Amino acid sequence: MFRLVEKIIRLETGRMAKLAGGSATVWADGTVVLATAVSAKSMKPGIDFIPLTVDYQERAYAAGKIPGGFFKREGKPSEREVLNSRLIDRPIRPLLPEGYFYETQLVASVISIDKGGVADVMAVIAASTALYLSDVPFHSPIGAVRLALVDGNYIVNPT
Template identity: 45%
Template sequence: MEGPEITAAEAVLDNGRFGTRTVRFETGRLAQQAQGAVAAYLDEETMLLSATSAGKHPREGFDFFPLTVDVEERSYAAGKIPGSFFRREGRPSTEAILVCRLIDRPLRPSFVSGLRNEVQIVVTVLSIAPGEFYDALAINAASLSTQIS
């Protein structure tokens, strides 16, 4: 049995005195049932998955484009396991809400005007070093996942 075709793109960014960072985007390995899925890596520490699903038929009675962006920061991504009382992840943090808005704002104009199909983008932070920012990586991963879907 053959596996999925895995496609990857990698770039090394020189940040001057801050050092170099390696950014890698990969498709085909994770979330194979999503219409578009991208695993994004920043160095070897940060990994997030952006998956896109769109409705096949336009929604009736909508006079706007129904785009939903969710950012799920898992506790285990930072090495924390919820204890006995706090088993569930809970509501999104303020940072996650701001990243949702950062993704939605530049991505919404890239869709065709008049599109009424429901589109959902889910960004799941799977691994992150404490103190790392993943917003720019999430914007690029979400954009790539919508382009390939």
């Protein structure tokens, strides 16, 4: 547990997704994000890049909405989900070692969200922790906050 401005952030590991290489759940108020990291045991031949896949999933049930009517399923990722996936990917990719060509998947799922929740920031923290706990050689965990400049003052994680 740690305090981030006015929010108490609780970080749990090993309680959910026990079959994943690493998993972390981050709680803050009514927002919960689960991140899992899984890596292949062997390299694919002929790959000269880091095959890292990052998925950020914000399901309708997280906000208490159930798809109905014509659209019964979630569908493709929204633009926001794609951007949040990139938000997670960008700081993590350079920290993986050179020559690490094992296929790796990192999935951050929003389990529940409340108004004013900072699920994207929490997803970065959860993903970093899950990757750190997995068998991936990731030795530099990262954190994230959202900053706003209002009237010359910085505000951390504005709502």
